[in-house]
Structure formats: C-alpha cells, structure tokens
Amino acid sequence: MSCGRPPLEICKGINDLERVILRGPRSSSVEILLYGGQVISWKNADGEELLFLSTKTTFKPPKPIRGGIPICFPVFSEHGCVEQQAFARNRLWSVDSATPPFGANPTDKTLFIDLILRSSKEHMKIWPHNFELRLRIALGSTxxxxxxxxVRNTNTDGKPFAFTFALRNHFRVSDVGEVRIEGLETLYYLDNLQEKELFTDQGDAVSFDSEVDKVYINTPSKIAVIDHGKRQTVVIRKDTGLPDVGVWNPWEKKAKEMCDFEDEEYEEMVCVEPAVVEKPITLKPGEEWKxxxxxxxxxxxYCSD
Structure with missing residues (x-):
C-alpha cells in the first residue's frame, strides 16, 4: 500500500463534498464522491490518471459531474448537459455501514467500499417507485x-418497475483519433445520431473521426480500449447483467454546445459504457438485478483475442 498513508480514507474535497479514497500497491488509487456515488479518479501503479474529468466541472450540486464514472439510473438518458431522469448521479449516497471496508479473505489485498442509495420523497416525484441501489467499488491488488x-424493488404496493442502467466510463486518452475499440466489430448498434436506427458495424474496430453516439447490442464480455498514442490499453470485462455497450464522443461541434465541457476536451476523452438499454430490466417487489x-x-x- 502507499507508504505512510491509510489504504482507505473518508475526507472532504472540493466544495466540502465528501469523498472516499482507496489506495493500493505503489501509486494505484481510486477516488469516489458520495455525491452521485461517482468514481472521479482511477490511477495505475505509476500514479497515471486513467479517467477523464472535464475542467469545467464545478462540483456544485445539484449539477452532475462531467467525467469519471457516473451511475446512470433509472433511465439511460441522452448525453446532455443535465440528465434529470438519471437522478442517481446527482444525489447524495451513503456509506453502507453493514459491511467493513476490507476484503473478506484476510489474504486478499482487495479494498472496497459499499455505497447505498434508497428511494425518497424527492425521488418519488421523478420516478414513483421504491428502490434500493447498492454499489460496491473495489481496488484490486494489481x-x-x-x-x-x-438494484432491488422495495415497492410495498405489489407493483413491478422497469429501468435501464449504465456505468458511464470516461477514459482519458492521448488523442481520440489514435484510439481503437476492439470487441464490438460486426455487432448490431443503435445510432442515436440517426433516431436510434439499427445498423451493423462493418469495421474491424471502432475508431473516431467525427461525433459518435452508439449503443451496441448483446456485446461480448471483454472490450479493449486501445490508445496507440500512449501505447496502453484499458480492458473492460463485464457480466451478462450489462449486455450492451454505449460508445460516445461529442466531437468539435457538440463539445462547443455543452455547458460543462471545454471546446477541445473531446480530443482527450472517449466514453465506453457497459449498459442495459435495448431491453429494460423489470423487477417485481423483492426481486434484485446485478x-x-x-x-x-x-x-x-494490445489486441484482443
């Protein structure tokens, strides 16, 4: 672990927003805000930042934070300046005190923190359902x-509810034109720039030379985000609970229209988000999705198998 610093720390950051810091071997770390339950920093063993965070982010609730890994629930909404329906990202979460913030196996050096968001009167005005959303964020030994x-349905009136969901990963890259995404080739996708029309990807990998806003359907469990400029790769592994993958970059024109995004920041960011979009999840009271x-x-x- 980091020498002289605690492996897990809860403290205050910008504008007194509470944050949790997990520190792993050498200089690896993860930083999470309780506001939004949002990861805003992930650093590798060399201390290099792997996530993008816009310099125009104000860290002033109730505005959402642009970058990091927002939680998109209960509606997978558009990539705009304000996402009112995805209220999980602009609400205050709580640390779940029911579990200790350490791995269950004494020999396992994985650190984790459990967060929880429950329905409230404020949520009910936007989305009239009782729910419980739990999030475990862990930093492994590597x-x-x-x-x-x-997500659990806690309705007491016997009513089911349906939702969509995404883990909106904003990766920091050297130059978006030098990035390729492997694992999505030849798959069907919904193009949000063409009224969600269904297409088939024809390339050998996803690359960027203009605005991209797509949702790939029924994707494999492993996706590789390859940054040739930095000669590095981030590998995403996901389970069947997140069958779809969104890919987004606003490019020059859209970036200038966004209120929480610098004009040129599109060049250093790509969003690749495991999600459930095409077929919403329906839960009956007492049922849970993971x-x-x-x-x-x-x-x-890196080249994927």
Missing amino acids: GNLMMTCR GRQELSFVPSS
Whole structure:
C-alpha cells in the first residue's frame, strides 16, 4: 500500500463534498464522491490518471459531474448537459455501514467500499417507485477497478418497475483519433445520431473521426480500449447483467454546445459504457438485478483475442 498513508480514507474535497479514497500497491488509487456515488479518479501503479474529468466541472450540486464514472439510473438518458431522469448521479449516497471496508479473505489485498442509495420523497416525484441501489467499488491488488451494482424493488404496493442502467466510463486518452475499440466489430448498434436506427458495424474496430453516439447490442464480455498514442490499453470485462455497450464522443461541434465541457476536451476523452438499454430490466417487489464490470490497465498496445 502507499507508504505512510491509510489504504482507505473518508475526507472532504472540493466544495466540502465528501469523498472516499482507496489506495493500493505503489501509486494505484481510486477516488469516489458520495455525491452521485461517482468514481472521479482511477490511477495505475505509476500514479497515471486513467479517467477523464472535464475542467469545467464545478462540483456544485445539484449539477452532475462531467467525467469519471457516473451511475446512470433509472433511465439511460441522452448525453446532455443535465440528465434529470438519471437522478442517481446527482444525489447524495451513503456509506453502507453493514459491511467493513476490507476484503473478506484476510489474504486478499482487495479494498472496497459499499455505497447505498434508497428511494425518497424527492425521488418519488421523478420516478414513483421504491428502490434500493447498492454499489460496491473495489481496488484490486494489481490496481484493477471493480464495480458491482445491485438494484432491488422495495415497492410495498405489489407493483413491478422497469429501468435501464449504465456505468458511464470516461477514459482519458492521448488523442481520440489514435484510439481503437476492439470487441464490438460486426455487432448490431443503435445510432442515436440517426433516431436510434439499427445498423451493423462493418469495421474491424471502432475508431473516431467525427461525433459518435452508439449503443451496441448483446456485446461480448471483454472490450479493449486501445490508445496507440500512449501505447496502453484499458480492458473492460463485464457480466451478462450489462449486455450492451454505449460508445460516445461529442466531437468539435457538440463539445462547443455543452455547458460543462471545454471546446477541445473531446480530443482527450472517449466514453465506453457497459449498459442495459435495448431491453429494460423489470423487477417485481423483492426481486434484485446485478451488473458488474472490471477495468484493468495494460501498459502496451494490445489486441484482443
């Protein structure tokens, strides 16, 4: 662990927003805000930041934070300046004190924190259902970042509810034109720039030379985000609870229209988000859904199997 610093720390950051810091081997770390239950920093063993965070983010609730890994629930909404229906990202979460913030196995050096968001009168005005959303964020012994989400229907009136969900990973890249995403080729996708029309990807990998806003359907469990400029790769591994993958970059024109995004920041960011979009999840009272992703860093250009 980091010498002289606690492996887990709860403290205050910008504008007194409470944050949790998990520190792993060498300089690896994860920083989470209780506001939004949002990961805003993930650093590898060399202390290099792997997530993008816009310099125009104000850290002033109730505005959402642009960048990091927002939780998109209960509606997978558009990539705009304010996402009112995805209220999980602009609400205050609580640390779940029911579990200790350490791995269950004494020999397991994985650190984790459990967060929870429950329905309230304020939520009911936007989305009239009782729910419980739990999030475990873990930093592994190799610096890998794991996120496990659970949604439970706690309605007492016998009514089911349906929702969509996403873990909106904003990765920091050297130059978006040098990025390729492997694992999505030849798959069907919904194009949000063409009224969600269904297409088939024809390339050997996803690359960027203009605005992209797509949702790939029924994707494999492993996706590779390859940054040739930095000669590094982030590998996303996800379970069947998150069958779809969104890919987004606003490009030049859209970036200038966004209120929480610098004009040129589109060049250093790509969003690749495991999600459930095409077929919403329906839960009856007492039922629970789970979705999980693991992000790992490979310090070289990489080609997936």
